[in-house]
Amino acid sequence: MLNNRIERREAFLRKALTLYHAMGGTAEDIQAALKDAASTPAPAIDLAVGDVMYKLAAIGHVADIDIIQAGYNKLDAANLHILSKGKKLLQKQRDQKLAAATTTK
Secondary structure (H helix, E strand, C coil), X not given: CHHHHHHHHHHHHHHHHHHHHHCCCCHHHHHHHHHHHHCCCCCCHHHHHHHHHHHHHHHHHHHCCCHHHXXXXXXXXXXXXXXXXXXXXXXXXXXXXXXXXXXXX
């Protein structure tokens, strides 16, 4: 569980920084924001998630995008990727069974 939490935390930070950069943020601004964030007590996770969602909604408004649809689009793409990997795995297993069956004859 802890490893999954760490991985999710790190992945979120990278995606948030990518969004920040896409909106014109600079490395210098990131450093200043990091110092500011590190100098305040950490809030409860549920409050921090609420703050992120609030700011994300504001970004969606300013950029004139539907953030819910953007999320669905990403989930759809991820599902297609997972399905594709599953199909490849099934084909590999079938090929291995076929190869094993032909070598035993």
